Amino acid sequence: MAKRIFVGIDLGGTSIKTGICDEEGNLLKVGEGATETELGTERVLDNIVACARKIVDESEFSWDQVAGVGAGIPGFMDAEAGIVHFAPNLPLTNVPVRKILEDKLGKRVAIANDANVAALGESWSGAGKGVPIVVTYTLGTGVGGGIVVNGSILQGGTGMAGEFGHMTVVPDLEAIQCNCGKMGCLETVSSATGISRMAVDAVKRGDNTMLADLPQITAKDVFDAARAGDETAHRIIQRAAHYLGKSMAMVAIVVNPNRFIIGGGVSKAGDTLLNPVREAFRQFALPRAQENVEIVAAKLGNNAGVIGAAGLCLR
Amino acid sequence: MAKRIFVGIDLGGTSIKTGICDEEGNLLKVGEGATETELGTERVLDNIVACARKIVDESEFSWDQVAGVGAGIPGFMDAEAGIVHFAPNLPLTNVPVRKILEDKLGKRVAIANDANVAALGESWSGAGKGVPIVVTYTLGTGVGGGIVVNGSILQGGTGMAGEFGHMTVVPDLEAIQCNCGKMGCLETVSSATGISRMAVDAVKRGDNTMLADLPQITAKDVFDAARAGDETAHRIIQRAAHYLGKSMAMVAIVVNPNRFIIGGGVSKAGDTLLNPVREAFRQFALPRAQENVEIVAAKLGNNAGVIGAAGLCLR
Numbered sequence: 001m002a003k004r005i006f007v008g009i010d011l012g013g014t015s016i017k018t019g020i021c022d023e024e025g026n027l028l029k030v031g032e033g034a035t036e037t038e039l040g041t042e043r044v045l046d047n048i049v050a051c052a053r054k055i056v057d058e059s060e061f062s063w064d065q066v067a068g069v070g071a072g073i074p075g076f077m078d079a080e081a082g083i084v085h086f087a088p089n090l091p092l093t094n095v096p097v098r099k100i101l102e103d104k105l106g107k108r109v110a111i112a113n114d115a116n117v118a119a120l121g122e123s124w125s126g127a128g129k130g131v132p133i134v135v136t137y138t139l140g141t142g143v144g145g146g147i148v149v150n151g152s153i154l155q156g157g158t159g160m161a162g163e164f165g166h167m168t169v170v171p172d173l174e175a176i177q178c179n180c181g182k183m184g185c186l187e188t189v190s191s192a193t194g195i196s197r198m199a200v201d202a203v204k205r206g207d208n209t210m211l212a213d214l215p216q217i218t219a220k221d222v223f224d225a226a227r228a229g230d231e232t233a234h235r236i237i238q239r240a241a242h243y244l245g246k247s248m249a250m251v252a253i254v255v256n257p258n259r260f261i262i263g264g265g266v267s268k269a270g271d272t273l274l275n276p277v278r279e280a281f282r283q284f285a286l287p288r289a290q291e292n293v294e295i296v297a298a299k300l301g302n303n304a305g306v307i308g309a310a311g312l313c314l315r
Numbered sequence: 316m317a318k319r320i321f322v323g324i325d326l327g328g329t330s331i332k333t334g335i336c337d338e339e340g341n342l343l344k345v346g347e348g349a350t351e352t353e354l355g356t357e358r359v360l361d362n363i364v365a366c367a368r369k370i371v372d373e374s375e376f377s378w379d380q381v382a383g384v385g386a387g388i389p390g391f392m393d394a395e396a397g398i399v400h401f402a403p404n405l406p407l408t409n410v411p412v413r414k415i416l417e418d419k420l421g422k423r424v425a426i427a428n429d430a431n432v433a434a435l436g437e438s439w440s441g442a443g444k445g446v447p448i449v450v451t452y453t454l455g456t457g458v459g460g461g462i463v464v465n466g467s468i469l470q471g472g473t474g475m476a477g478e479f480g481h482m483t484v485v486p487d488l489e490a491i492q493c494n495c496g497k498m499g500c501l502e503t504v505s506s507a508t509g510i511s512r513m514a515v516d517a518v519k520r521g522d523n524t525m526l527a528d529l530p531q532i533t534a535k536d537v538f539d540a541a542r543a544g545d546e547t548a549h550r551i552i553q554r555a556a557h558y559l560g561k562s563m564a565m566v567a568i569v570v571n572p573n574r575f576i577i578g579g580g581v582s583k584a585g586d587t588l589l590n591p592v593r594e595a596f597r598q599f600a601l602p603r604a605q606e607n608v609e610i611v612a613a614k615l616g617n618n619a620g621v622i623g624a625a626g627l628c629l630r
Contacts, residue, residue, distance in 0.1 A: 076603065133471060147569070149464075149469065154464065154570060155571075156448060156572070156604075157448045157571050157572055157607065158573075158603065158606050159571070160567070160571040160604040161569065162568075162571075163569075163571075163601060164568070166568050166601040167568060167569070168561065168564065168565065168599050171486050171487060171488075172486060173486075180601055180602070181602070249483065250482045250483065250569075252475070253476075253477075253481050253482060254476065254477070254478075254479070254569045255471060255476050255569060255570060256470075256471020256472050256473060256474070256476040256478075257471070257472055258472035258473075284483050286497070287496070288473065288475055289471075289473070289475040291473050292472065292473060293472070293473075
């Protein structure tokens, strides 16, 4: 019998990333196409279909070998029903994406939120391989996340499980308002945006820091400065890591994972970030919920999305 | 074919409560026996076996109709392996309880933590019946909890999932130390012990309250005083409810349940407690994670334990 393959789609506002995986989660081929968001719903869906067909056509595999197609989509959806309710950067408001793609592709299709899909990818064949309960934090513009229990994404009642960025962890006296309207969300301090914002505040306040010389300050600049011995940058990283570890301590006694995986752009800082996160986690977590819990960096980088999407069809 | 029945055991430090349930979670009969903790491990296990046999013997059902026996145990365990690691009030340290009971009973046996089992009971045939994702808080001496996803308990990697009592929710400036050693745990303010402690503190401080006349102050006294218009008691209940609602807001964006159920002795206060909890939940929860989420009182009372234990065998 010919090998079964799975096609993963990582849908973004600008590009559609594609991948072919085998049943073990090995990424065999990657591809990319344009989303063409501005051309509307139908065009975006047709582009997804074209990208899925193209990567298989250009591979050593035949379309008959495709056992399923999965798509990670940045938005709010009923993953089980396959309906995207709202996606901030895509023309997909109340669109039955799964049904449409199944009709056009003639294959079984599964969809899920992009952060959840990345968590599934890391759990299936990345830093969480073989681990029963995995929690992934994705630190980028915001803070996303996902929970994978024995190979399945925990979606939640309305698809909102794993939205760690909106846990209230910053004390009132130092809290600022989040984009969501609430005060003290994790995202306000531990995202790339949050780290950059704290640096800009420090410079405005006149703190002594090498960051003051930069025209714009990115999270990467803050990590670089911290590693170069800048005290202000170091304090900002400590703060971002502190609240991240504190939120993990709470997640540890809610779902009690075996492993936390930190991914997204900010995670490239490695141990400069991870060590203070581990320290805060130990400070706040119930001793019994710390046992055998590891906090590690993600392994798959940008490929977590297409691998996890391919993996959606296996469940 | 004869009806299949399930025997549930709710093991306590003093008594062993038993129940017979049908496949739909209807409680058909209840019983009780002594634990005799002081007589050691073997005696406790023999008493469980005797209680399980006795309730069936005294019923209209035959032993052959028993499809499984489940036991809820107050302690730390590997539920999947069936081994109790440590139970504060029972002689069950590293005891393979499931294997021993299976050998003695000749039936399939399942065990789980008592708070998780109570959550399963409410989810199966109580206030969470028919609801996909249910989170239960049990407010008693401490604050316990459980998460049930599509009829299965989420145990966590080391059996610590649902330990909501140790979420850090009280700000540093007003936090006290919890029995677990950490500061600001939910349990320090929202358990019966926490409510009573806050009342004792208020009386010591000289606050104007009718509670000052009582020789001892229970959580029930505080609720009664609040209902009678006592301002101090009212403030204490608001505080207990506030942090409970705040912790639920965080659980709502971690596992995103469809329904929260509040059980345990403290929950008897009804809407005096639930209304301010709902208010705090709305204040802290991400709007999209609040949609279609209900906060309700438990329905099964003390029977949640035996019903949930019986339900363990259905999964």
